[in-house]
Structures are given as C-alpha cells and as structure tokens.
Amino acid sequence: MKIELEDKKVFFENQGLKKEIHPFWLRERVAGDSFVDKKTQQRLFDPTELNEKIEIDTLNLSKSYLEITFKDGVHTKLAIQNILKEFSNINDVKHIEKIKWDSSLKNLNIFEFKNKIFEEEEMYKALISFYKYGFVIFKKVPTQNNFIVNFANSIGSIRRTNFGEFFNVKSKPNPNDLAYTSLPLAPHTDNPYRNPVPCIQLLHCIENEVNGGLSTLVDGFTVTEKLKEDFRDYYKILTEIKVRFQFIDQSIVLEDWSEMIQLDELGKFKQVRFSPRLDFVPLMDKDKLELFYSARKKISELYNSDLFRIEFKLQPGDLLMMDNHRLLHGRTTYNANEGKRFLQGCYIDYDSTEGKLKHLKRKFNL
Numbered sequence: 001m002k003i004e005l006e007d008k009k010v011f012f013e014n015q016g017l018k019k020e021i022h023p024f025w026l027r028e029r030v031a032g033d034s035f036v037d038k039k040t041q042q043r044l045f046d047p048t049e050l051n052e053k054i055e056i057d058t059l060n061l062s063k064s065y066l067e068i069t070f071k072d073g074v075h076t077k078l079a080i081q082n083i084l085k086e087f088s089n090i091n092d093v094k095h096i097e098k099i100k101w102d103s104s105l106k107n108l109n110i111f112e113f114k115n116k117i118f119e120e121e122e123m124y125k126a127l128i129s130f131y132k133y134g135f136v137i138f139k140k141v142p143t144q145n146n147f148i149v150n151f152a153n154s155i156g157s158i159r160r161t162n163f164g165e166f167f168n169v170k171s172k173p174n175p176n177d178l179a180y181t182s183l184p185l186a187p188h189t190d191n192p193y194r195n196p197v198p199c200i201q202l203l204h205c206i207e208n209e210v211n212g213g214l215s216t217l218v219d220g221f222t223v224t225e226k227l228k229e230d231f232r233d234y235y236k237i238l239t240e241i242k243v244r245f246q247f248i249d250q251s252i253v254l255e256d257w258s259e260m261i262q263l264d265e266l267g268k269f270k271q272v273r274f275s276p277r278l279d280f281v282p283l284m285d286k287d288k289l290e291l292f293y294s295a296r297k298k299i300s301e302l303y304n305s306d307l308f309r310i311e312f313k314l315q316p317g318d319l320l321m322m323d324n325h326r327l328l329h330g331r332t333t334y335n336a337n338e339g340k341r342f343l344q345g346c347y348i349d350y351d352s353t354e355g356k357l358k359h360l361k362r363k364f365n366l
C-alpha cells in the first residue's frame with residue numbers, strides 16, 4: 001500500500017490497483033488544532049458546509065507526511081500512516097478469524113479475574129479468545145449478589161431486556177421461561193424474537209451444589225459449516241426462509257422475523273438463531289415446507305449431537321461470556337432437592353467488547 005502524486009491528484013496504490021483519492025476526502029481529514037479537537041478527535045468544522053467540489057492547489061509528499069494546500073486556502077500535513085490505516089481492515093474485529101470447534105475442544109479459554117483486569121492486557125487476550133472461539137470463562141469472579149452488573153458495565157454497557165437489567169437463573173414457581181425450572185435445556189440461542197438480538201450473554205455462577213446442571217455449549221459456526229458441506233439444500237433453505245420468533249408473557253409480545261442461519265452481505269456466516277419452542281415458519285408451498293422441516297430437523301440433530309457439544313460444570317465464581325449470535329447454550333437436568341443452583345445472567349452488545357478491545361489495543365500499543 002502506498003500513496004502517489006500525479007497532476008495535483010493523490011492516488012492510493014494497493015496490489016497493483018491504483019485509485020484516485022477524492023480531494024474532499026482529504027479536505028475532511030485536515031489535521032491541526034484549529035480543525036480537530038485534540039482530546040476527542042472530533043472535527044471543529046462542519047464538512048457539510050464546505051463546497052464539495054473542493055480542489056487541491058499544491059501537494060508535497062515526503063516519507064511520513066502528505067502536505068496539501070487546498071484552493072480554499074487551508075493547508076494541512078497528514079501522516080501517511082493515518083491515511084493508510086483507513087484502507088486496512090486490521091482494526092476490524094471481523095479480521096479476527098473464527099476458530100471452529102467441536103466436542104473435542106479441551107481449551108475452555110479460562111482467564112483469572114482480578115479487580116483491575118478490565119484495564120489490563122489480560123483482558124485484551126480474553127477478548128481476542130472470545131472473538132476466536134465465541135466464549136471465555138473468567139474464574140474467581142466475586143460471588144456477591146449482582147456483581148455481574150459491575151462486570152458487564154466494566155466492559156461496556158449492560159443491555160437491558162424485559163427480563164430486567166440482569167436475571168436470576170434458579171428454579172422458581174410459575175416460571176415465564178423454561179430456564180427458570182430444573183428441566184434440561186437443549187442447545188438454543190437466547191432472545192431470537194428480539195430486534196436486535198442481544199449479542200453476548202454473561203452467566204455468573206453464584207452457587208452450584210447439585211450434581212447435574214452442567215452447562216453446555218455448541219459452536220453454531222462449526223455446525224453451519226458442516227451443514228453447508230454435507231447438506232447443501234438444507235443449508236440453502238435455512239439461509240433463505242425468514243421464520244417468526246415469538247415471546248409472549250403478561251406484559252409484552254415480542255416478535256422478529258429472521259433466517260435461522262443469517263449470512264452477511266458477502267454470503268458469509270453472520271448469526272444463528274435456534275429456539276424450536278418459539279419459532280413459526282410462514283405458510284409456504286407444501287414441497288418447500290417439507291424441505292424446511294427436514295432441514296430444521298437435521299440442524300437440530302447436529303446441534304444436539306455429542307459430536308459438537310461441550311459440557312462443563314460452572315463452579316461458584318465462574319463467569320461464562322458467550323456469543324449469542326454464534327454459540328448455542330443449554331444445560332443438563334438437575335435435581336433441585338440436592339442443593340442450591342444459582343446463576344445470574346445479563347447481556348451486553350458487540351459495541352462494548354469491540355470498543356474495549358480497540359481501547360486496550362491502543363493503550364498497550366498492540
């Protein structure tokens with residue numbers, strides 16, 4: 001990648017491809033104390049008030065800087081490094097490659113909690129692991145009630161839902177969700193009926209005296225790739241048909257339509273939603289529905305298969321942080337008479353983890 005000049009024009013060259021950089025793009029980026037606030041890096045001028053046909057008067061390129069005088073008289077010195085940074089996706093979390101895993105995974109991405117971890121390099125490593133594997137576990141997180149709120153808000157901001165700022169997971173009478181019973185929970189994603197679906201779930205174990213009640217995780221990315229390889233038709237229909245996900249209780253009706261496997265604009269994996277007790281496929285031709293039902297059955301078999309699921313017991317002080325757009329989670333059954341089992345959960349969104357990751361990267365010059 002490099003910058004070149006030609007006839008009062010600036011060009012950006014990358015892998016043999018040369019493109020002119022619009023003069024206005026450069027004018028918007030003028031540096032210096034009278035144009036940009038030092039602390040916030042926000043502009044001190046409004047570019048929409050400028051003439052968009054702005055032209056360059058003089059140019060000078062040195063090893064580290066591009067000096068420009070625009071025809072409106074503004075002169076600036078731009079660091080080449082900063083310009084090149086804008087053409088690279090190195091800072092994007094999409095750049096962190098996902099690692100597919102199945103039941104053979106031994107590394108549970110364990111990190112030890114310390115009071116100052118949120119400002120330490122260790123947190124950067126934990127977040128990188130989170131983006132690679134879709135989950136991490138923090139050990140020795142203080143088990144005082146509601147500590148999860150502090151934890152979540154130290155990464156970013158809690159994403160409140162109609163279950164509250166955080167929720168308690170223990171069996172209780174008259175539950176409005178199966179999570180609040182001692183029944184087994186098959187792998188699922190949370191809140192598929194919400195728009196947007198909460199990105200990350202935090203689950204903090206306060207007490208766990210029962211023998212069962214193991215936490216289970218499945219990598220939806222691995223399963224999706226497997227489906228794509230072995231059952232192309234099933235993969236295709238699950239990426240195409242929008243299903244209605246629904247949640248109803250006394251005070252709210254939540255609905256959202258989405259594919260069970262959602263792809264991004266490049267056709268790559270973006271998100272899975274799976275919660276077969278609350279999804280409703282629209283009425284379609286019988287043949288198409290037949291294919292859809294077979295596809296849903298197959299993906300359910302894969303999600304529930306021993307080949308893909310990991311199981312582990314959360315101990316008091318363990319805090320599991322999992323990607324709700326990528327992983328499915330569940331738990332095995334337990335006997336509530338054996339003792340207490342008490343977990344607290346909450347959600348945060350990707351802007352929190354992404355913002356924290358970039359902050360720590362900047363702080364430690366990584």
Ligand SMILES: [Fe+2]
Nearest residue numbers: 179189190329
């Ligand atoms: Fe859940």
